[in-house]
Amino acid sequence: MKHSLHTTAFACALLALTGCASLTDSRTAEINLVALNDLHGNLEATKFTYAGVGQKNERTVMAGGIDTIAGALKAWRGEDKDLLLVGAGDMVGASPALSAMWADEPTIAALDLLGLTVTSVGNHEFDQGRIELLRQQKGGCASPRPDKACRFDGRYDGAKFRYLAANVIDANTRKPILPAYEIAEVKGVKIAFIGTVLKDAAEVVAASGIAGLQFGDEADAVNRLLPELRKEGVGTFVVLIHQGGRTPSEYDKQYCGDLEGEIVPVVKKLDPAIKLVISGHSHKGYLCKVDGKLVTQAQMGGHMMSRIKLVVDKQTGNVVDVSARNVVIAQGDYAPEPRAAAYLATVRERSTRELAKPVARIAVPIVKRSDDDESPLGNLVADATLFAGRPFGAQIAFMNRGGIRQNLEAGADNVVTKGQALATLPFANTLVVMNLTGAQIRTVLEQQWVADKVEVRGLLQLSEGFTYKYDLRRPEGARVSDILLDGVPLDDNASYRVAVNSFLAEGNDAFPIFAKGTNRADTGIRDVDMLTSYLVRKDQDNKPAGLAPAQPRIVRIR
Numbered sequence: 001m002k003h004s005l006h007t008t009a010f011a012c013a014l015l016a017l018t019g020c021a022s023l024t025d026s027r028t029a030e031i032n033l034v035a036l037n038d039l040h041g042n043l044e045a046t047k048f049t050y051a052g053v054g055q056k057n058e059r060t061v062m063a064g065g066i067d068t069i070a071g072a073l074k075a076w077r078g079e080d081k082d083l084l085l086v087g088a089g090d091m092v093g094a095s096p097a098l099s100a101m102w103a104d105e106p107t108i109a110a111l112d113l114l115g116l117t118v119t120s121v122g123n124h125e126f127d128q129g130r131i132e133l134l135r136q137q138k139g140g141c142a143s144p145r146p147d148k149a150c151r152f153d154g155r156y157d158g159a160k161f162r163y164l165a166a167n168v169i170d171a172n173t174r175k176p177i178l179p180a181y182e183i184a185e186v187k188g189v190k191i192a193f194i195g196t197v198l199k200d201a202a203e204v205v206a207a208s209g210i211a212g213l214q215f216g217d218e219a220d221a222v223n224r225l226l227p228e229l230r231k232e233g234v235g236t237f238v239v240l241i242h243q244g245g246r247t248p249s250e251y252d253k254q255y256c257g258d259l260e261g262e263i264v265p266v267v268k269k270l271d272p273a274i275k276l277v278i279s280g281h282s283h284k285g286y287l288c289k290v291d292g293k294l295v296t297q298a299q300m301g302g303h304m305m306s307r308i309k310l311v312v313d314k315q316t317g318n319v320v321d322v323s324a325r326n327v328v329i330a331q332g333d334y335a336p337e338p339r340a341a342a343y344l345a346t347v348r349e350r351s352t353r354e355l356a357k358p359v360a361r362i363a364v365p366i367v368k369r370s371d372d373d374e375s376p377l378g379n380l381v382a383d384a385t386l387f388a389g390r391p392f393g394a395q396i397a398f399m400n401r402g403g404i405r406q407n408l409e410a411g412a413d414n415v416v417t418k419g420q421a422l423a424t425l426p427f428a429n430t431l432v433v434m435n436l437t438g439a440q441i442r443t444v445l446e447q448q449w450v451a452d453k454v455e456v457r458g459l460l461q462l463s464e465g466f467t468y469k470y471d472l473r474r475p476e477g478a479r480v481s482d483i484l485l486d487g488v489p490l491d492d493n494a495s496y497r498v499a500v501n502s503f504l505a506e507g508n509d510a511f512p513i514f515a516k517g518t519n520r521a522d523t524g525i526r527d528v529d530m531l532t533s534y535l536v537r538k539d540q541d542n543k544p545a546g547l548a549p550a551q552p553r554i555v556r557i558r
Helices: 066-077 105-114 129-138 218-223 226-231 263-269 338-355 376-392 418-424 438-452 512-516 527-540
Strands: 004-006 028-036 045-050 059-064 084-087 116-120 162-164 168-170 181-186 189-197 213-215 236-242 276-279 285-290 293-298 304-313 319-328 358-361 396-399 415-417 430-437 466-470 480-485 495-501 518-526 554-556
Touching: 028 066, 028 189, 028 293, 059 066, 066 105, 066 304, 066 338, 084 236, 105 116, 105 338, 116 181, 116 189, 116 236, 129 162, 162 181, 162 189, 189 218, 218 236, 218 263, 236 304, 263 276, 263 285, 263 293, 276 304, 285 319, 293 304, 293 319, 338 418, 358 418, 358 527, 376 396, 376 430, 376 495, 376 518, 376 527, 415 418, 418 527, 430 438, 430 512, 430 527, 438 480, 438 495, 438 512, 518 527
Parallel strands: 004 181, 028 084, 084 116, 116 162, 189 236, 236 276, 276 293, 396 495, 466 554
Antiparallel strands: 028 304, 045 059, 168 213, 181 189, 285 293, 304 319, 358 415, 430 495, 430 518, 466 480
16 A cells, blocks of 8 residues: 655654764765654643653643644754654544534644644544544545534645554455555655554444444554565654553653553564654653664653654665654743644634633532542533433433543633533533343443453442442452442342443443443433533532532442
């Protein structure tokens, strides 16, 4: 699957790394890259707290924002006109309202403005399904989000950059749904960028949107392409992978050897000819070495970018050296680029009026999303889910922690705006109500610890009136006890009406029981709409939402 680019068409690459001794001579070429991952539609700067090597105290700055990112790229392009800007997925999806309310079209346009050449897909590129991903690439207004698509400019022409997905296969055609790779020619050197998404993407994406797709092993998908690419005269291979890891090392440590997580076995399986892996997904900043390969990631939200230098033998096309550093994109460090700043101002102006509309008053200035067994915001959203499901007979509601993007913040007089509600629930999941037996509900609760996935997902959040206890000292499958609904023990043989979002209803997040629910009612009510309706009702009843319940709903026996 051949796709070739020439840098004169894209104006994308970056300068040699400051402070690094040049290894280039007439026989070698220095190729400079900038890598961005997990932007998640963050067009504006947000708070970022960090500490680098040798820094005892953390700093908190406003970082990112397309105007400042563009300013940094402009400065770096001034030092190397052959600049390649590349991505590692999740450029859109789970986005702030400024982007999400327009089907993320402003972010796609902003990435074009930045000069992005290629990016792997991430799992969030599939949030709205295959059809929407292909629309975002190719353009058009036929969208599963008709209330948002083409509403910003009245038309949408698609992305100028290329999405890559070497390991996402159409089950019928047995071919990738998007190009597997892109070849760029820079300074006489051919570079192949190969893109993949995590093979477990199907576990974190709504099943209905990816029906008929298969997500294969990342390393296998990459390795099988190399013979084809070598025939094209390529000797330099860069993997853009939406999969990540973690390390206790600082974001700018060169080069850590303690990277852990799902990315590590993938890198170890890659062909030795691959010297650079640009990663994402875990929202960590790192520069690490795994089996002689440099593995980078630049946190998320545009807070930092990775500056990478490849030294390539021009005769063989092989990489002889690779180095990198992560740079925090703090506001004030780079002058905003005028065109990007003007575009951001336009997006803000068109969005502010709608987003600023007041919804309702809450009891506190902020309702927090935490990593505890239950959180104030988890309780609130579960209660809102139950509230919206009551007309369909709902008795119990569950909410997955990953479906809550960020804290629910209020403005003056503790009034929540439409934009603040959208920032909390940006996924546009819909409400589904179904019948489950008591035994099935018990199984759902026990499945929270299958293969210790609770460490990744967090416990399901529960609606008011539903409680249980658990003891992790007990064997798997027998950890839950004292399950009560309104003070009455759950009956394994009885049937209960359960409300969840459409993501959970399809059995995602490794809860297959939800997909077996009967008498299903897909209400079509969006998550943010059920939240705002609940907030309005509580405010009207003069009992603003947001206070912690008097008694915990989940009790751990220690």
